[in-house]
Amino acid sequence: MKTYSAVIKPQFEKREAGFYIRYSDNQYDGFNDNLPDYAPDEIETAEGDTNYSYQEIKFKTIDRGVIISQLILSKYTYDDQTAILANRGDGKESHEVEHDNLQKFRRFCKLLADGFIEEFF
Numbered sequence: 001m002k003t004y005s006a007v008i009k010p011q012f013e014k015r016e017a018g019f020y021i022r023y024s025d026n027q028y029d030g031f032n033d034n035l036p037d038y039a040p041d042e043i044e045t046a047e048g049d050t051n052y053s054y055q056e057i058k059f060k061t062i063d064r065g066v067i068i069s070q071l072i073l074s075k076y077t078y079d080d081q082t083a084i085l086a087n088r089g090d091g092k093e094s095h096e097v098e099h100d101n102l103q104k105f106r107r108f109c110k111l112l113a114d115g116f117i118e119e120f121f
Contacts, residue, residue, distance in 0.1 A: 003056040011038035012116045019059040035111040071109035
């Protein structure tokens with residue numbers, strides 16, 4: 001789910017309530033197996049103000065597998081993942097594209113998780 005803020009928040013944040021990882025659509029769109037710099041997407045409000053948009057995932061644990069799983073779930077539900085994996089290889093090009101996109105997002109999530117762990121631990 002997208003989060004909107006009037007201020008730019010950091011990509012990785014550690015608070016008493018937990019840990020946060022944020023990524024923007026532009027960051028993911030620019031991903032090519034190297035993690036692009038983080039910058040939230042800018043949204044202009046009807047009043048002419050600038051807000052910032054990003055995906056925000058909150059964690060209570062520092063388990064790499066859990067972090068990666070939660071990041072993936074920010075874009076693909078378990079049902080989505082199951083369908084994509086089940087449809088692969090059925091001869092439809094659109095299903096191969098979906099599978100490739102899922103794999104690309106998984107690589108992106110692994111790099112995000114590793115960057116977070118490296119920054120704080």
